[in-house]
Amino acid sequence: MRAVLREGHLAVWVALVVLILFGVVRYENFASAYNLSSFLGYNSMFVVISVGMCLVIMTGGIDLSVGTVAALASVVAAMLSPHGLIVALPGGMAAGLAAGMLNAAMITGLRLPPFMATLATMLAAKGTALWLADNRTVPVDWATDFTALGMNKVANLLPWTILVALIVVVAAWVIVARTSLGRTVLAIGGNAEAAHLMGLKTGRAEVFVYIFSGACAGLAGVFLASGYGAGQPLEGAGWELAAIAAVVVGGTLLTGGMGSVPATVAGALLFGLVFNLLNFENGRGTISLSANWQSVIRGLFLLIVILLQTRLAQPAAKT
Amino acid sequence: MIRRLDPRLSGLLVALAVLVVLNVAITPNFLNLQTMAVNVSQVATIAIVALGMTLVIASGGIDLSVGSVMAVAGALAPIIFLSDWALANPGLGLVASIVLPLLVAAVCGLFNGALIALLGVQPIIATLIFFISGRGIAQVLTNGNLQTFTNPDFTWIGTGRILGLPVQGWIALSLTVVLALVVRRTIYGRYLLSVGGNERAAVLSGVPVARVKIATYVITATLAGLAGMIVVAQNSASDAARIGQLMELDAIAAAVVGGAALSGGRAPIYGTLLGAVFIQLMGYTLIANGISDEMTLIVTAAIIAIAVWLQRGRRS
Numbered sequence: 001m002r003a004v005l006r007e008g009h010l011a012v013w014v015a016l017v018v019l020i021l022f023g024v025v026r027y028e029n030f031a032s033a034y035n036l037s038s039f040l041g042y043n044s045m046f047v048v049i050s051v052g053m054c055l056v057i058m059t060g061g062i063d064l065s066v067g068t069v070a071a072l073a074s075v076v077a078a079m080l081s082p083h084g085l086i087v088a089l090p091g092g093m094a095a096g097l098a099a100g101m102l103n104a105a106m107i108t109g110l111r112l113p114p115f116m117a118t119l120a121t122m123l124a125a126k127g128t129a130l131w132l133a134d135n136r137t138v139p140v141d142w143a144t145d146f147t148a149l150g151m152n153k154v155a156n157l158l159p160w161t162i163l164v165a166l167i168v169v170v171a172a173w174v175i176v177a178r179t180s181l182g183r184t185v186l187a188i189g190g191n192a193e194a195a196h197l198m199g200l201k202t203g204r205a206e207v208f209v210y211i212f213s214g215a216c217a218g219l220a221g222v223f224l225a226s227g228y229g230a231g232q233p234l235e236g237a238g239w240e241l242a243a244i245a246a247v248v249v250g251g252t253l254l255t256g257g258m259g260s261v262p263a264t265v266a267g268a269l270l271f272g273l274v275f276n277l278l279n280f281e282n283g284r285g286t287i288s289l290s291a292n293w294q295s296v297i298r299g300l301f302l303l304i305v306i307l308l309q310t311r312l313a314q315p316a317a318k319t
Numbered sequence: 320m321i322r323r324l325d326p327r328l329s330g331l332l333v334a335l336a337v338l339v340v341l342n343v344a345i346t347p348n349f350l351n352l353q354t355m356a357v358n359v360s361q362v363a364t365i366a367i368v369a370l371g372m373t374l375v376i377a378s379g380g381i382d383l384s385v386g387s388v389m390a391v392a393g394a395l396a397p398i399i400f401l402s403d404w405a406l407a408n409p410g411l412g413l414v415a416s417i418v419l420p421l422l423v424a425a426v427c428g429l430f431n432g433a434l435i436a437l438l439g440v441q442p443i444i445a446t447l448i449f450f451i452s453g454r455g456i457a458q459v460l461t462n463g464n465l466q467t468f469t470n471p472d473f474t475w476i477g478t479g480r481i482l483g484l485p486v487q488g489w490i491a492l493s494l495t496v497v498l499a500l501v502v503r504r505t506i507y508g509r510y511l512l513s514v515g516g517n518e519r520a521a522v523l524s525g526v527p528v529a530r531v532k533i534a535t536y537v538i539t540a541t542l543a544g545l546a547g548m549i550v551v552a553q554n555s556a557s558d559a560a561r562i563g564q565l566m567e568l569d570a571i572a573a574a575v576v577g578g579a580a581l582s583g584g585r586a587p588i589y590g591t592l593l594g595a596v597f598i599q600l601m602g603y604t605l606i607a608n609g610i611s612d613e614m615t616l617i618v619t620a621a622i623i624a625i626a627v628w629l630q631r632g633r634r635s
């Protein structure tokens with residue numbers, strides 16, 4: 001099983017490296033500072049929500065609410081932006097935390113299936129975001145330092161958001177690989193009942209993953225408001241599915257019990273990279289794929305990855 | 320029939336009755352044919368998709384791709400009846416513009432079903448593929464443009480009236496009756512519930528699990544295709560970017576409020592119809608009484624959570 005796991009993860013990294021090399025060789029501006037920083041800036045949102053989703057999926061659960069929770073957090077952060085980043089960043093994350101706590105309460109307290117509980121939160125967060133924003137996008141206060149997070153870059157190259165995202169990734173990685181909490185998370189996904197009978201604090205771990213995922217979604221919302229200058233109550237549609245796809249591409253099975261945080265990050269970047277490469281290919285004029293084709297190709301890409309994975313995972317899947 | 324009524328179903332009926340009485344008391348013009356027709360035409364497409372979703376959920380699966388299938392079928396129909404061939408043969412053209420999109424939708428379902436039943440891909444992931452790419456395919460078909468048309472014969476399925484009520488309402492109602500019979504009276508129905516109830520036991524007792532699952536996804540996709548064409552007919556326009564958006568969530572919500580359990584093994588077909596009507600009527604009540612759209616979303620969320628919670632209470 002462990003060998004299969006490694007093999008699955010290796011494939012993501014190999015694909016990532018191959019696609020990057022392909023881009024560097026084929027397009028002259030691909031490795032430019034501009035492309036790198038805009039790519040990382042945009043995808044830092046998806047990296048953080050995918051990491052949150054990864055932990056949830058490791059427990060065998062799912063979090064459908066991340067997209068609208070991110071939208072809600074972007075509205076909250078934009079409304080708090082006159083007070084500066086020091087208030088708006090924790091404020092937006094608090095909105096995400098609150099949504100995560102709601103999910104955790106419904107799932108561990110009322111024992112609702114994660115799919116339905118987070119579906120309800122998805123609708124409720126969208127309603128709350130629209131209500132707070134009065135059905136409009138909320139402009140941020142440009143006079144404060146709030147937009148620095150999303151728009152400034154270290155050494156004109158690395159956006160601050162990707163550095164913050166990196167902290168989240170490392171934190172999640174350490175939690176999963178090095179703490180008893182992380183081991184409990186994986187044990188729940190492997191066999192929840194057995195984990196509980198072994199005396200592991202399964203309830204606590206489940207509460208943790210949903211709150212963590214909510215906070216990640218909140219952070220992504222702050223990135224959104226800060227990077228694009230507005231709180232956007234209608235953004236985030238389909239983000240949950242992009243995050244799930246990233247987790248799956250990263251080799252984590254939806255049944256839980258296994259998975260890797262770094263491979264999920266690779267999965268998220270791989271997904272974004274497909275888009276990026278298509279844009280460059282269009283720019284060369286050799287092909288002209290309209291924006292309409294992009295989602296078709298994304299779907300095909302996901303199909304190929306899944307077909308490869310079913311072959312890899314088949315011996316392990318027979319439980 | 321009455322004696323066999325599920326307690327869950329009767330609870331939902333009571334809730335619906337309360338809503339109706341409440342509306343008669345407080346909502347102006349509620350008992351009005353026009354109000355009825357508006358509500359019926361809005362709920363019919365959700366109900367049609369939710370019926371299929373109920374079957375998929377009963378098999379222990381889920382189908383996220385229904386909205387994209389609606390977009391593909393909805394984009395295809397006008398392309399066919401606006402083609403030169405169909406304009407030359409209006410009769411055949413009309414038939415083709417209804418049959419071909421349904422066939423294409425069925426093929427989408429076959430694709431989902433094959434991934435799930437033959438390759439063992441989890442339903443949520445397998446249907447995610449077409450969820451992502453299906454809408455893209457619809458947009459490629461239409462070049463991303465809004466297609467408007469006038470074709471009274473075709474738009475009849477979305478705008479026609481029979482006995483004062485919209486045609487799509489009658490379609491939804493008859494499909495409900497047919498599928499309820501299919502679930503209760505046919506071998507497929509038995510197989511479906513046994514696959515969802517305990518898949519391993521179903522395999523061991525010789526149920527053709529793969530075929531049952533594939534058939535279920537094909538039925539669901541075909542129903543979604545039909546709903547997509549109704550939406551297009553209703554608007555006399557097809558907008559591939561919007562048809563059926565978020566439909567998967569509406570359909571899942573209707574099925575679950577109607578008593579379907581995500582763990583499978585239960586196919587409350589009448590419950591699903593009532594669930595769809597309940598969600599629609601609740602939304603209408605709130606909006607007709609001046610409560611904003613965003614509050615309606617929050618209330619819908621609460622209803623879903625409560626419905627799921629009530630089910631858990633009954634089972635344990």
